[in-house]
Amino acid sequence: MSLRVVVVYPELLGTYGDGGNGRVLVHRARWRGIDAELLEAPADRRLPAGDLYCLGGGEDGPQLQAAESLRDDGTLAAAAAAGTPVLAVCAGYQIVGRSFPAADGRPLEGVGLLDVTTVKAPAPRAVGEILAEPLAQALAGLPTLTGFENHGGHTRLGPGVDPLARVVAGVGNGDGTEGAVAGRVVGTYLHGPVLARNPALADVLLGWASGAALAPLDDTEEEALREERLAAARRGRRAAAFRRRVEAWRR
Amino acid sequence: MNALALPPRARAAVLVTRGVNALSRHLGMGSGTVAGGHAGLAVDPELLAHLAAGRRVALVTGTNGKTTTTRLLAVAVEGALGPAATNATGSNMPQGHVTALATSPPGAAAVLEVDEGYVPGLVASLTPDVVVLLNLSRDQLDRTNEVRMVASRWRRALADAPRTVAVANADDPLVAWAAQVAARPVWVAAGLSWRADAVGCPACEGRIAFAEPPAAGWSCTCGFSRPAPDVWIEGEDLVTAGGRRTRLRLQLPGRFNRLNAAMAAAAAGALGVPADEAVARMGTVGEVAGRFALVTVGGSRARLMLAKNPAGWVELLDLVCPGHDPVVVGINARAADGRDPSWLWDVPFERLAGRFVVATGERCRDLAVRLRYAEVDHRAVPDPVAAVRLAAMRLGAGRRGAGTAGAPVDVMAVDGAPVDGAPVDGAPVDGAPVDVIGNYTAFHDLLSRAAGR
Ligand SMILES: [Zn+2]
Numbered sequence: 001m002s003l004r005v006v007v008v009y010p011e012l013l014g015t016y017g018d019g020g021n022g023r024v025l026v027h028r029a030r031w032r033g034i035d036a037e038l039l040e041a042p043a044d045r046r047l048p049a050g051d052l053y054c055l056g057g058g059e060d061g062p063q064l065q066a067a068e069s070l071r072d073d074g075t076l077a078a079a080a081a082a083g084t085p086v087l088a089v090c091a092g093y094q095i096v097g098r099s100f101p102a103a104d105g106r107p108l109e110g111v112g113l114l115d116v117t118t119v120k121a122p123a124p125r126a127v128g129e130i131l132a133e134p135l136a137q138a139l140a141g142l143p144t145l146t147g148f149e150n151h152g153g154h155t156r157l158g159p160g161v162d163p164l165a166r167v168v169a170g171v172g173n174g175d176g177t178e179g180a181v182a183g184r185v186v187g188t189y190l191h192g193p194v195l196a197r198n199p200a201l202a203d204v205l206l207g208w209a210s211g212a213a214l215a216p217l218d219d220t221e222e223e224a225l226r227e228e229r230l231a232a233a234r235r236g237r238r239a240a241a242f243r244r245r246v247e248a249w250r251r
Numbered sequence: 252m253n254a255l256a257l258p259p260r261a262r263a264a265v266l267v268t269r270g271v272n273a274l275s276r277h278l279g280m281g282s283g284t285v286a287g288g289h290a291g292l293a294v295d296p297e298l299l300a301h302l303a304a305g306r307r308v309a310l311v312t313g314t315n316g317k318t319t320t321t322r323l324l325a326v327a328v329e330g331a332l333g334p335a336a337t338n339a340t341g342s343n344m345p346q347g348h349v350t351a352l353a354t355s356p357p358g359a360a361a362v363l364e365v366d367e368g369y370v371p372g373l374v375a376s377l378t379p380d381v382v383v384l385l386n387l388s389r390d391q392l393d394r395t396n397e398v399r400m401v402a403s404r405w406r407r408a409l410a411d412a413p414r415t416v417a418v419a420n421a422d423d424p425l426v427a428w429a430a431q432v433a434a435r436p437v438w439v440a441a442g443l444s445w446r447a448d449a450v451g452c453p454a455c456e457g458r459i460a461f462a463e464p465p466a467a468g469w470s471c472t473c474g475f476s477r478p479a480p481d482v483w484i485e486g487e488d489l490v491t492a493g494g495r496r497t498r499l500r501l502q503l504p505g506r507f508n509r510l511n512a513a514m515a516a517a518a519a520g521a522l523g524v525p526a527d528e529a530v531a532r533m534g535t536v537g538e539v540a541g542r543f544a545l546v547t548v549g550g551s552r553a554r555l556m557l558a559k560n561p562a563g564w565v566e567l568l569d570l571v572c573p574g575h576d577p578v579v580v581g582i583n584a585r586a587a588d589g590r591d592p593s594w595l596w597d598v599p600f601e602r603l604a605g606r607f608v609v610a611t612g613e614r615c616r617d618l619a620v621r622l623r624y625a626e627v628d629h630r631a632v633p634d635p636v637a638a639v640r641l642a643a644m645r646l647g648a649g650r651r652g653a654g655t656a657g658a659p660v661d662v663m664a665v666d667g668a669p670v671d672g673a674p675v676d677g678a679p680v681d682g683a684p685v686d687v688i689g690n691y692t693a694f695h696d697l698l699s700r701a702a703g704r
Contacts, residue, residue, distance in 0.1 A: 011447070011450055016591070016593040017593035017595060017596030017597050018593075018596075019597070020621075023596070023624050027624050027626070127590075127591075148590075148591045191593050192591075193596055196620050196624065197620075221619045222620055224631070225616040225617060225619070
């Protein structure tokens with residue numbers, strides 16, 4: 001039977017090319033001879049059964065609509081409870097938590113897959129390249145994560161989750177950590193999409209979903225992209241540190 | 252109206268505009284259109300309204316196609332109304348409009364490209380004869396919410412403009428919603444290449460259902476649906492008021508340019524120019540601000556195309572996709588492009604399968620990974636000139652090797668040929684140019700590196 005990768009509500013949660021995560025997973029499975037299919041699941045229908053679910057970013061209105069639909073539907077929570085892997089990015093990460101902020105800051109109820117709460121961060125939004133070193137036990141040995149973040153939330157982690165990574169450059173959760181992991185549910189602010197820039201993370205999710213040992217792929221092009229983005233983020237971090245020193249010196 | 256009829260303050264502002272523009276050109280600070288307009292508006296904030304008084308005015312706006320449609324409309328009306336004042340350099344904010352009007356003969360008709368956000372202000376201050384509303388979708392910088400806000404601002408502006416003819420794209424629900432309240436709408440079946448931003452009904456927040464192409468049409472359960480078009484394209488013909496047919500022959504390639512021409516012809520009609528005359532004049536346009544220009548880059552012939560957002564990419568992929576030849580795709584992520592190239596995953600690059608794609612520009616690595624997952628044969632070559640050269644070599648080799656009907660291209664012979672840099676009139680010569688699509692700064696980089704431009 002083929003591996004079903006479900007992209008959840010692409011019309012509501014697809015702001016930053018996040019549909020790409022589903023495509024990356026399906027191709028990386030097929031290139032290894034694992035039969036896989038991509039299911040784009042619209043919000044006006046019941047969420048189909050899947051072996052791996054991907055949620056992307058979205059704006060305030062669609063984010064709320066997606067959270068309400070997912071809670072009413074119940075499929076995602078049941079699947080996660082049964083150990084099906086879930087990758088939730090940006091607004092998707094916020095809604096799989098306990099609560100997330102409306103446009104006016106009022107807390108809204110999340111889907112509750114992760115023990116995290118997100119509140120509105122003071123302006124400005126976190127926008128830019130982000131680098132983070134994986135921390136979570138389940139992801140031990142993964143190389144540095146690279147992505148682009150664009151969000152206005154600070155996410156507080158409860159005792160039921162581990163941080164996904166430690167921020168090296170960028171903002172992430174807002175407290176020096178980035179993302180959260182519990183069981184096989186992974187939440188992150190990294191888009192880009194995250195799996196295209198971090199194929200090793202894609203393979204962790206695929207390994208969970210397929211239960212198969214995965215043969216290595218030729219990721220030369222991903223490596224070239226990663227090297228370039230890691231260097232760019234480090235340059236950005238040095239420039240920001242320099243600006244801070246100049247500011248401090250002027251005061 | 253004559254410049255002397257302007258109030259003294261506006262007259263002074265015109266002199267300041269011209270002076271600052273001349274100075275800015277003289278100092279090599281660019282083409283000299285924004286600085287002067289800025290200075291003129293500082294002297295007289297009402298300057299635009301004064302300058303527009305007594306002219307026929309058409310505004311052209313939308314996410315995609317505004318520069319091309321503005322050019323087509325300006326050319327279309329020139330025969331009947333004389334040379335038009337137009338912001339041909341693409342500075343589509345009030346500073347650019349001031350310069351276009353202040354440097355044109357008094358009373359000349361004005362055909363102005365307008366940034367989507369400035370439409371309400373200009374409709375109120377200029378009371379234009381025509382507003383052309385092409386389409387509305389996301390670009391790299393703004394997302395859907397912003398697009399809906401723009402539509403509702405257009406709607407309010409048009410509700411308060413009883414004299415203005417709104418030439419509006421009936422196939423785009425956001426545009427249709429904005430123009431629905433216009434006193435004098437002219438509906439054009441101008442297509443919609445990107446639906447992702449139009450699925451939410453602007454009238455009721457429900458979902459718009461689209462007919463499957465080639466059928467046109469869309470509707471929502473609330474009753475809001477596609478207005479019956481007054482102007483459309485049928486086969487080779489443009490059909491206008493009363494079912495009148497005119498053969499539409501353009502040099503500009505692609506279905507989307509035919510649709511831009513339909514919008515321009517409808518607007519020209521509203522200004523009193525018959526369709527056959529407008530169409531004949533539009534057929535003389537071979538390139539618009541470098542778009543579709545045939546140039547020579549590093550000794551190789553190339554046709555340059557610009558795509559600024561997912562909808563624009565879909566249009567250009569439609570245009571180049573029937574072929575088999577190599578294509579160059581250039582991606583940058585500077586401020587003007589948007590710093591985040593994740594939109595690459597919204598564009599259906601899968602359509603290039605079967606072609607050899609040279610990925611170039613500052614973010615060619617992002618594109619290379621995208622093409623890998625689209626399973627498109629490709630190579631990343633960061634330098635755009637080297638990228639065009641590689642594609643041209645593959646094009647020449649492919650044509651010779653396959654023994655196709657097209658004349659074989661000897662890349663070495665093209666090198667240093669006398670056409671270097673000069674745009675060549677007319678449609679592409681069979682078998683010669685490489686198709687090059689770039690996003691905003693990647694396109695402009697290549698245009699400036701095309702020798703002699
Ligand atoms: Zn509706």
